[in-house]
Amino acid sequence: GAGVSQSPSNKVTEKGKDVELRCDPISGHTALYWYRQSLGQGLEFLIYFQGNSAPDKSGLPSDRFSAERTGGSVSTLTIQRTQQEDSAVYLCASSLVGRETQYFGPGTRLLVL
Amino acid sequence: KQEVTQIPAALSVPEGENLVLNCSFTDSAIYNLQWFRQDPGKGLTSLLLIQSSQREQTSGRLNASLDKSSGRSTLYIAASQPGDSATYLCAVPSGSARQLTFGSGTQLTVLP
Numbered sequence: 212g213a214g215v216s217q218s219p220s221n222k223v224t225e226k227g228k229d230v231e232l233r234c235d236p237i238s239g240h241t242a243l244y245w246y247r248q249s250l251g252q253g254l255e256f257l258i259y260f261q262g263n264s265a266p267d268k269s270g271l272p273s274d275r276f277s278a279e280r281t282g283g284s285v286s287t288l289t290i291q292r293t294q295q296e297d298s299a300v301y302l303c304a305s306s307l308v309g310r311e312t313q314y315f316g317p318g319t320r321l322l323v324l
Numbered sequence: 325k326q327e328v329t330q331i332p333a334a335l336s337v338p339e340g341e342n343l344v345l346n347c348s349f350t351d352s353a354i355y356n357l358q359w360f361r362q363d364p365g366k367g368l369t370s371l372l373l374i375q376s377s378q379r380e381q382t383s384g385r386l387n388a389s390l391d392k393s394s395g396r397s398t399l400y401i402a403a404s405q406p407g408d409s410a411t412y413l414c415a416v417p418s419g420s421a422r423q424l425t426f427g428s429g430t431q432l433t434v435l436p
Binding site: 215217244246253254256259261267269270302304311312313314315316317318320 | 355356358360365366367368369370373375413415417419420421422423424425426427428429
């Protein structure tokens with residue numbers, strides 16, 4: 212079956228612009244995670260959605276970052292007023308609750324000039 | 325706070341060698357441990373997941389072991405091939421969201 216998909220695959224933007232990154236999880240997966248992978252920081256957790264529960268936003272680095280998940284499926288990560296330090300690969304993962312294994316998408320490579 | 329360390333950071337071996345990648349974690353109260361592979365410019369591919377009650381898990385030429393009490397896991401790759409060249413990451417879930425805490429990875433190069 213189809214895996215986790217993310218779009219766009221690459222995004223170049225200017226400092227100060229807003230960007231939206233999209234994630235389509237595996238069908239039926241109720242848990243969805245966003246991570247960020249940057250040079251020197253490795254992979255870090257950003258936000259977690261589980262079903263209709265309030266998201267766990269404990270990993271978001273600043274209030275410029277937000278995310279939503281509509282209908283328990285597609286998720287959008289929004290970065291407002293982008294900064295150069297936001298340049299990274301943004302990875303989305305989904306899982307079946309109780310199965311633990313997280314399946315990752317190919318990522319969105321964001322470059323802020 | 326859970327910390328995950330991987331040694332070595334990079335490894336280069338000739339084709340056909342058996343090799344071991346190491347992962348250590350500071351908090352032994354883990355649910356499971358997962359090994360991933362990441363190819364350049366790609367996302368993460370799950371290789372093996374070991375539950376906390378298990379001591380090892382095998383998939384093809386890969387064997388992962390887990391010693392919770394000592395905070396260590398190893399990934400054994402038998403008869404390495406050039407196609408095994410990639411970065412290997414280990415990760416453990418932590419926090420209420422069971423978000424993964426990752427090691428920094430081991431970059432493996434298998435020379436033909």
